[in-house]
Amino acid sequence: MTEDSAKQRILRAAEALFAESGFEATPTSRIAERAGVPKGLVHYYFRRKSDLLAALVAELPDARIEPAVVVVPGDLAGSLRGLVVELDRRFNRSLALSHLLWREADTHRAVRDALADRFQQLVRQVQAVIVAATGGKIAAADVDSASGLLARALSHRHATARHNDDEEDPAQIEREVLFIAEALTRGQ
Amino acid sequence: MTEDSAKQRILRAAEALFAESGFEATPTSRIAERAGVPKGLVHYYFRRKSDLLAALVAELPDARIEPAVVVVPGDLAGSLRGLVVELDRRFNRSLALSHLLWREADTHRAVRDALADRFQQLVRQVQAVIVAATGGKIAAADVDSASGLLARALSHRHATARHNDDEEDPAQIEREVLFIAEALTRGQ
Amino acid sequence: MTEDSAKQRILRAAEALFAESGFEATPTSRIAERAGVPKGLVHYYFRRKSDLLAALVAELPDARIEPAVVVVPGDLAGSLRGLVVELDRRFNRSLALSHLLWREADTHRAVRDALADRFQQLVRQVQAVIVAATGGKIAAADVDSASGLLARALSHRHATARHNDDEEDPAQIEREVLFIAEALTRGQ
Amino acid sequence: MTEDSAKQRILRAAEALFAESGFEATPTSRIAERAGVPKGLVHYYFRRKSDLLAALVAELPDARIEPAVVVVPGDLAGSLRGLVVELDRRFNRSLALSHLLWREADTHRAVRDALADRFQQLVRQVQAVIVAATGGKIAAADVDSASGLLARALSHRHATARHNDDEEDPAQIEREVLFIAEALTRGQ
DNA sequence: AATGAATGAGACTTCATTCAT
DNA sequence: AATGAATGAAGTCTCATTCAT
Numbered sequence: 001m002t003e004d005s006a007k008q009r010i011l012r013a014a015e016a017l018f019a020e021s022g023f024e025a026t027p028t029s030r031i032a033e034r035a036g037v038p039k040g041l042v043h044y045y046f047r048r049k050s051d052l053l054a055a056l057v058a059e060l061p062d063a064r065i066e067p068a069v070v071v072v073p074g075d076l077a078g079s080l081r082g083l084v085v086e087l088d089r090r091f092n093r094s095l096a097l098s099h100l101l102w103r104e105a106d107t108h109r110a111v112r113d114a115l116a117d118r119f120q121q122l123v124r125q126v127q128a129v130i131v132a133a134t135g136g137k138i139a140a141a142d143v144d145s146a147s148g149l150l151a152r153a154l155s156h157r158h159a160t161a162r163h164n165d166d167e168e169d170p171a172q173i174e175r176e177v178l179f180i181a182e183a184l185t186r187g188q
Numbered sequence: 189m190t191e192d193s194a195k196q197r198i199l200r201a202a203e204a205l206f207a208e209s210g211f212e213a214t215p216t217s218r219i220a221e222r223a224g225v226p227k228g229l230v231h232y233y234f235r236r237k238s239d240l241l242a243a244l245v246a247e248l249p250d251a252r253i254e255p256a257v258v259v260v261p262g263d264l265a266g267s268l269r270g271l272v273v274e275l276d277r278r279f280n281r282s283l284a285l286s287h288l289l290w291r292e293a294d295t296h297r298a299v300r301d302a303l304a305d306r307f308q309q310l311v312r313q314v315q316a317v318i319v320a321a322t323g324g325k326i327a328a329a330d331v332d333s334a335s336g337l338l339a340r341a342l343s344h345r346h347a348t349a350r351h352n353d354d355e356e357d358p359a360q361i362e363r364e365v366l367f368i369a370e371a372l373t374r375g376q
Numbered sequence: 377m378t379e380d381s382a383k384q385r386i387l388r389a390a391e392a393l394f395a396e397s398g399f400e401a402t403p404t405s406r407i408a409e410r411a412g413v414p415k416g417l418v419h420y421y422f423r424r425k426s427d428l429l430a431a432l433v434a435e436l437p438d439a440r441i442e443p444a445v446v447v448v449p450g451d452l453a454g455s456l457r458g459l460v461v462e463l464d465r466r467f468n469r470s471l472a473l474s475h476l477l478w479r480e481a482d483t484h485r486a487v488r489d490a491l492a493d494r495f496q497q498l499v500r501q502v503q504a505v506i507v508a509a510t511g512g513k514i515a516a517a518d519v520d521s522a523s524g525l526l527a528r529a530l531s532h533r534h535a536t537a538r539h540n541d542d543e544e545d546p547a548q549i550e551r552e553v554l555f556i557a558e559a560l561t562r563g564q
Numbered sequence: 565m566t567e568d569s570a571k572q573r574i575l576r577a578a579e580a581l582f583a584e585s586g587f588e589a590t591p592t593s594r595i596a597e598r599a600g601v602p603k604g605l606v607h608y609y610f611r612r613k614s615d616l617l618a619a620l621v622a623e624l625p626d627a628r629i630e631p632a633v634v635v636v637p638g639d640l641a642g643s644l645r646g647l648v649v650e651l652d653r654r655f656n657r658s659l660a661l662s663h664l665l666w667r668e669a670d671t672h673r674a675v676r677d678a679l680a681d682r683f684q685q686l687v688r689q690v691q692a693v694i695v696a697a698t699g700g701k702i703a704a705a706d707v708d709s710a711s712g713l714l715a716r717a718l719s720h721r722h723a724t725a726r727h728n729d730d731e732e733d734p735a736q737i738e739r740e741v742l743f744i745a746e747a748l749t750r751g752q
Numbered sequence: 753a754a755t756g757a758a759t760g761a762g763a764c765t766t767c768a769t770t771c772a773t
Numbered sequence: 774a775a776t777g778a779a780t781g782a783a784g785t786c787t788c789a790t791t792c793a794t
Contacts, residue, residue, distance in 0.1 A: 048789085414758075529713055535720075
């Protein structure tokens with residue numbers, strides 16, 4: 001399944017090393033070393049070092065989740081929790097990737113744009129789930145605020161994934177989801 | 189106020205360039221150039237390049253705000269808005285700084301720790317304002333969720349300050365604050 | 377025989393320059409220049425400057441001479457002279473090398489150890505020749521004193537090879553050898 | 565007695581550090597540090613770094629020993645032993661100095677000349693003692709060989725003082741002195 | 753297709769020396 | 774007389790990239 005071609009091994013090594021030390025601080029020679037390939041091969045497949053970053057961006061998984069998959073009509077809290085679980089599942093493999101792209105967004109426009117896109121996608125995803133789970137009875141302004149807050153919280157969590165090695169209460173996000181769900185529905 | 193000593197000029201140049209291109213990608217020679225000082229002087233004041241980063245970390249403004257300054261008893265929304273405004277005012281000068289430290293947190297433990305500290309400080313700050321503005325009548329769990337959410341949203345906004353060239357809707361955070369305030373108080 | 381590869385040219389240039397000016401005072405750039413290779417190539421073959429020294433140490437010729445080659449049974453003076461001549465012949469090419477290693481022994485343990493080894497080898501060599509030439513009839517204490525003295529004299533001569541520009545009397549060592557030989561045998 | 569002026573402290577620090585790491589590898593800043601004086605003062609007293617070396621050379625103790633002090637007429641072995649003991653006593657304080665000058669002789673002519681002088685002085689000293697102790701009855705050629713050998717052995721011992729930290733049998737030189745004395749007198 | 757030798761620009765850093773005070 | 778801030782030349786070493794094979 002996961003190809004073990006030399007090219008793939010190079011990409012995986014680059015991903016790991018960029019995540020560990022950052023793009024600039026990672027020599028291509030070390031990528032070759034970690035991938036177990038001759039130094040020349042890295043530049044044979046990826047002429048410039050930045051091509052490696054471009055290839056990693058292209059690998060970002062799609063965040064588009066079919067609302068039907070996670071929505072339980074009438075149960076907003078459950079639906080949002082389902083969304084979070086599904087997102088985590090899908091991004092879990094690429095947490096390091098998310099984080100490293102985050103870091104390099106400043107200096108590489110392609111990376112920056114890809115991340116901005118993904119954040120917008122995330123916001124709309126949350127909105128869609130809220131609307132679908134509540135039958136569209138919530139005021140648009142509240143839907144926007146809630147989805148903005150939740151998207152930010154999720155994004156922040158991914159971006160800082162590497163910082164907080166240990167800490168970070170795993171139930172924390174759960175409670176925040178519940179808080180938002182109740183805030184949105186209590187008024188009804 | 190803002191000293192114009194050579195040392196200060198070096199620090200400001202480093203801050204700007206690190207923010208633009210990242211720590212690794214910024215040569216000390218360019219820092220000297222931008223500061224208008226000879227190359228040797230940079231290393232005279234900051235032996236190692238990383239000492240520049242350490243000096244910038246030490247400059248981070250204190251996020252501790254006296255609750256009394258922003259709290260309007262009975263008006264939670266107003267109080268939180270006041271807090272956000274005050275924080276923005278205080279951090280405005282150092283937005284670039286926040287962002288660059290955020291970027292370099294992975295590879296420099298001192299930076300990572302300073303940022304983690306500041307995030308905790310932020311969470312407690314929000315908690316304190318909520319409690320003070322509502323007279324402590326809100327359930328602890330809700331206070332935690334709300335302050336976690338808001339702290340993350342604020343932190344995320346600072347961290348991404350540089351990404352969204354096309355500026356963010358300034359009213360967005362305002363609406364999110366209101367949403368949280370209402371969520372906390374509507375139940376009362 | 378003497379390879380003319382770039383690597384060899386670098387080593388020869390390093391040897392000559394270290395001998396002329398010492399290890400610390402010789403820039404790698406000058407080594408490259410003298411060897412007629414680009415600056416980068418020096419560090420391609422020898423990552424650190426000290427690796428050049430290590431490579432030179434490894435080149436030291438073996439001082440182990442088969443006693444049979446120089447010993448004339450019954451003729452101690454002739455045997456010792458034969459040993460000296462053979463040693464000189466063998467070390468002649470590396471006189472500069474001996475001298476520079478001598479200089480750098482303080483600061484580079486590998487060099488120091490190599491030289492200490494070689495001195496011990498030299499002492500045993502002289503002992504072996506004395507014993508073989510005299511049929512083992514000399515008192516052990518005298519053999520030790522004589523070989524210690526001669527080894528030191530030889531070693532001193534190599535070590536100071538570069539100091540005495542105004543060459544040393546070449547017959548001097550010859551006479552000293554004779555003196556020792558007679559001292560050992562006169563008593564018999 | 566031993567002045568503790570700043571200038572003296574600088575010289576002592578330079579001596580120690582040059583001995584430890586060599587002239588080139590010792591920064592003047594470290595000399596100042598070890599001497600406990602401000603950096604500027606080193607260059608105030610010794611404008612160039614090499615002036616420090618020159619000052620150290622000028623400090624070399626005189627090796628000229630009045631033969632009468634050590635000679636016991638008729639006892640050559642005792643006389644030579646007396647000479648060695650007296651030389652050791654006198655040079656003991658400056659062993660490190662001898663050694664470091666020896667090291668730097670290649671690159672600093674003034675140092676080289678001073679050392680060559682001292683070696684000649686040493687040879688003549690040994691000759692004088694031999695002649696005085698034996699009443700001048702030894703053949704000139706033998707006196708030359710013997711004094712050459714002994715001077716070299718002594719010089720070698722000083723030059724290598726720092727190499728052989730531990731080893732080096734202290735009775736070794738004693739036995740070698742005895743060996744030479746007997747060689748010279750046995751024939752009589 | 754694949755490789756590793758080779759290159760040279762440029763990074764960080766050290767340091768002797770000067771100079772204003 | 775004494776100091777430490779300031780300078781810039783030069784040193785070691787790293788690295789992306791090219792190229793011949």
